[in-house]
Amino acid sequence: MAQIYRRTMDYLYTACVVVGGIALVLISAVIPYAVFTRYVLNSAASWPEPLAVLLTIVVTFIGAAAAYRLNLHMSVSYFANKLPAGPRRLLEILVQLLMGAVAVFMIVWGESLVEVTWENSIGDFPFLSVGVTYLPIPVGGVCLLLFVIERIFLGVPPDPIPHSDAVSID
Template sequence: MAATFRRAMDALYLLCVIVGCTALVLISAIIPWAVFTRYVLNSAASWPEPLAVLLTIVLTFIGAAAAYRLNLHMNVGYFADQLPQPFRKLLELLVQILMALIALFMIVWGESLVEVTWHNTIADFPFLSVGVTYLPIPIGGLCLLLFIVERIWLGIPPDPIPAHHEVAPFE
């Protein structure tokens, strides 16, 4: 059961990374286009900025869940590292419980936000529901919650990228 859950979380992590990286690449392509149309063509396109904002929402909430899984997010562990081992484990559990509350908040209130705004449209994208644009909030919260359950149950997953001293040198 634990191995199956770990593999499922590996697949979910990979999906989150692909979605987050795709959003980042698209943002990186859209912003220069906006600058080009505004300053070179003297005719600013209206869609790049709102699309970049929507992609930033995807990158933020889905990418943050992926970063949290491997502990790649910003954190300050100095004071926690000074504690004796039993207290460190207790503090780590407390942090995971607090993060689970944040994830639940994202799921519940994010879903509510999606529901309330589902029938609204975006001026620059009239075919797109505002609710759809907020879907990364509850989806990111659910991914985060699953990664927290994994961390509490199975521990921090192994890093898929080996440390630099484990990598074979270029020949």
């Protein structure tokens, strides 16, 4: 069962990375287009900035869940690493429980935000519901919660990229 859950989390992680990566690439294309139309054509397009903001929401919530899974986020662990093994393990569990609480907050209040804004539309994208643009919040919360559960019961997943901490001088 643990192997199935870990493999499923690997697939979820890959999906989060792909979605976040696509959003980041699109942001990187949209912003230069906005600069080009504003300063070269002297006729600014109205849609690139709101689209970049919407894509930033995707990168922030979906991409952050992926970064959390492999400890690629910022963390201050100096004092925690100085603790003996027993208290350090308790602190790690406390941190995971707090991250789980953050994930539940994102799910509950993000879903509420999606529901409240579902009927509203965006001025530059009238075909797009505001609620759809906020969907990455509860979706990212679900991904984060699943990654927290994985860490609590299975530990930190292995890094898919092999690293060598040793520096060899030839």
